[in-house]
Each structure stands twice: as structure tokens, then as C-alpha cells.
Amino acid sequence: MNIDLKRSVTNKQSTIVVTGSKSETNRLLLLKALYPNLKLQNISNSDDSDMMHNALSNSSTLKDIHHAGTAMRFLTAYFSIQEGQEIVLTGSNRMQERPIKILVEALKQLDVVISYENNEGYPPIKIQGKRIAKNEVVLKADVSSQYISALLLIAPKLENGLKLILEGKITSVPYINMTLALLNEIGVKTSFENNIISVMPKNEVEDIELIVESDWSSASYFYSIVALSEIGTQISLTSYKKNSLQGDSSLVEIYADFGVETTFVDNSIVITKIKKTNKQFVEFDLQSSPDIAQTIVVTCFGLGLGCCLKGLHTLKIKETDRLEALKVELTKLGAIINVTNDSLILETSLSNFIIKSNTSIVTYQDHRMAMAFAPLALRVPIVIEEAEVVSKSFPDFWNDLKNIGFQFEETL
The missing domain is CATH 3.65.10.10 (Enolpyruvate transferase domain)
Known part of the structure; x- marks a missing residue:
């Protein structure tokens, strides 16, 4: 048309x-999947958020998120810690040309099991979810903030939380701060000092209603x-x-x-x-x-x-x-x-x-x-x-x- x-x-x-903001909505949808007692209002009606919600709520082992780039990054991290689940995460032709290797390599520092189905460094990817005990990742600071936020969002569900060390000059600081602020809103303790971000583990959160x-x-x-x-x-x-x-x-x-x-x-x-x-x-x-x-x-x-x-x-x-x-x-x-x-x-x-x-x-x-x-x-x-x-x-x-x-x- x-x-x-x-x-x-x-x-x-x-x-x-x-x-509601697509950026806030997608972060909160992932947090709600980790902590089901969270309640959300004014969520985005965008295709991207619909894709995120559908991928989190259906039981299919093939997750196709079409053009939703944020969902690709966030879901890669989310399914990495779903113990006992094995899924394939894919998207549109353009999505299969968008790099995911930086995030995959960061997750592999935590011993996550991810492999590429077609081309090295690009979706589709196969993810085998597991319990994560390691808690330290080193990442270049100038990468997309979505890679950083993906790691931070799953951090409170890691056994020992996460220490994320960013090397170099950090870009897109507001998006990182958004992620940390939303974690704080649900009671997760975090710190962001110099180039080190720490997120404490938290198994459960209180019943909270969040307005996007x-x-x-x-x-x-x-x-x-x-x-x-x-x-x-x-x-x-x-x-x-x-x-x-x-x-x-x-x-x-x-x-x-x-x-x-x-x-x-x-x-x-x-x-x-x-x-x-x-x-x-x-x-x-x-x-x-x-x-x-x-x-x-x-x-x-x-x-x-x-x-x-x-x-x-x-x-x-x-x-x-x-x-x-x-x-x-x-x-x-x-x-x-x-x-x-x-x-x-x-x-x-x-x-x-x-x-x-x-x-x-x-x-x-x-x-x-x-x-x-x-x-x-x-x-x-x-x-x-x-x-x-x-x-x-x-x-x-x-x-x-x-x-x-x-x-x-x-x-x-």
C-alpha cells in the first residue's frame, strides 16, 4: 500500500x-516473563512488541520474530537461561543479515550454549537453555545498547547475578539507564560505576503494577x-x-x-x-x-x-x-x-x-x-x-x- x-x-x-514506548514495553515484557506476577499497563501496540509477546507466550520451538530487532537481542538472552528448553530463533531476510555475534560471544562467556543454523554470526540461531552460575562478562562499550540491556535484563535470574565490564567509551547511556531503572522499579539492586555494571540476583519480586x-x-x-x-x-x-x-x-x-x-x-x-x-x-x-x-x-x-x-x-x-x-x-x-x-x-x-x-x-x-x-x-x-x-x-x-x-x- x-x-x-x-x-x-x-x-x-x-x-x-x-x-506505550516500544523500548520500555519490550524490556517489561521480558521481565514479566521472568517474574509473572508483574502487571503492565499502556503497553505498546506495535508489531515489535506483539512479536516479543508472542515469542514469550507460545510453546513453539521455532520463534520467528520477523523484523523485530529488539526482540531478537532480548530473546537471545532470555532463552539462554530457560533451563531444559531448546529453541531456534529466526526472523525476516533482513533480520538474518543483522549481526548477533557480539551478543552470542558475550553470552558464551557465561557458558551459554548457542549455535548458528546458517551463517556464522547471524540468525537463525539455536539456543539450549541452561542454569547459569558464572557471573562476569567483558564487552566493548561502544556496541548497541540492546546487547547490553539484553544481558542486564536476565541478570537477576542468574544464580550469582552479573558483573558487566564495559571496555572503552559507552554509547547510548540513556537506554542502559532505562533498563537499570526498570530493574530498580521491581526491586532489583544494581550499580553503575565507571564502566562496571553490577546486577544482584533476585528470585522473586513483589506484586507491582507498572505503567509504560x-x-x-x-x-x-x-x-x-x-x-x-x-x-x-x-x-x-x-x-x-x-x-x-x-x-x-x-x-x-x-x-x-x-x-x-x-x-x-x-x-x-x-x-x-x-x-x-x-x-x-x-x-x-x-x-x-x-x-x-x-x-x-x-x-x-x-x-x-x-x-x-x-x-x-x-x-x-x-x-x-x-x-x-x-x-x-x-x-x-x-x-x-x-x-x-x-x-x-x-x-x-x-x-x-x-x-x-x-x-x-x-x-x-x-x-x-x-x-x-x-x-x-x-x-x-x-x-x-x-x-x-x-x-x-x-x-x-x-x-x-x-x-x-x-x-x-x-x-x-
């Missing part, structure tokens, strides 16, 4: 309900919409916390540079376009929040601003190589853009600025490509190919866009 977006104007005031905060990554697309709209445009989003565990809450500071003000009201955020930006070029280090890079660069392009985004090395192993995908699709729209292995530079285009109309954006089976480019309909008509891919993280996205004033048709 393609979405043919017409040139649109947003409503002056709108309210959107955003479901709404997803800040999903909020990013509405920040982009407000930034590209007229002064006075306002969108309210629920449910968000001022002291969020999510690294993508840095949107509040980042979008202030684009004239967008964020106000916290009860359990909501109200985002308002209060002024035009006076900048021509912006620079951000997104090492702690790489998932909002696509949204930010498209916002800059729509405003005619240049930008330099750094700390993006993990984007090359996502659903697609997001840096190359951004370069290809933005170039089609008329942008001048260069990418490296970990950065992106978009040239300023304020003078004689024209965005090419009715351009078809290829989404590469990547939900964030579809959603990041959609706000450009506030500038020109644009086509989003394979638009149904948004269900991976935000199934209600297109309905929510319609509710705030976007006009579009669905075509095959």
Missing part, C-alpha cells in the same frame, strides 16, 4: 493518544509537523513524564532550536510552534538518541536548514542502512547531503529552495523512513511507498495524521 499525501495544512489544535510511558520516538513525528507548521499550531500528546527514562525525550531541547516549545501538563505534553527559527545550520550529537535522526534531518530539509548529525554509527545495522537510505531519498527531493559511517551533513538550502513535488519515497521496510518523511506533505505532495510498514512501531500513525488535518489517498 502506498500513501499519496496531498499538500496539507494542520489543524490549529489537536490531541493525539500515543501508546508513551513512546518519545513516536512523538518525534509530531514535533516535526509542528516545526513545519504555522506559528500557533499546537498538538497535545499523551502520556509523557517530565523525567523520562527515554533518551529520545531530548526532542524537547532539540526542537526548541526549530521554534517549538514543549509544556508538560498533567500526563501530557503540549508542543507549540511559537516562532520561526533564526538558525541556518544546526548540529546535534545523537549518540544517545539515534532513532530520531531521520525525523530531525527531514525537519531541517523542510525548513531549508542545514545540519550536521553525529553519533549515528548504529544506524547502518537497523531495518536498513538508514544513513544511505536518507541520502538516496533526500537527494531525490533535491537535497545536497553527505553521509559517513557515523554522521550526516545536509547543506543549507534557504535561497531558491524548492522541494521536488510528488516524489515517491522508498521505505526499505523501515517504519521510521515512512513516518519521518510524511511531514513534508506540509510543503509539497509526496508519496510514501509500502506505508503499512509503520505498524512495526506505530500502527495508528496514518489515522492520527488524518485527524490532525493531513489529506491523503491509499493506492496499491
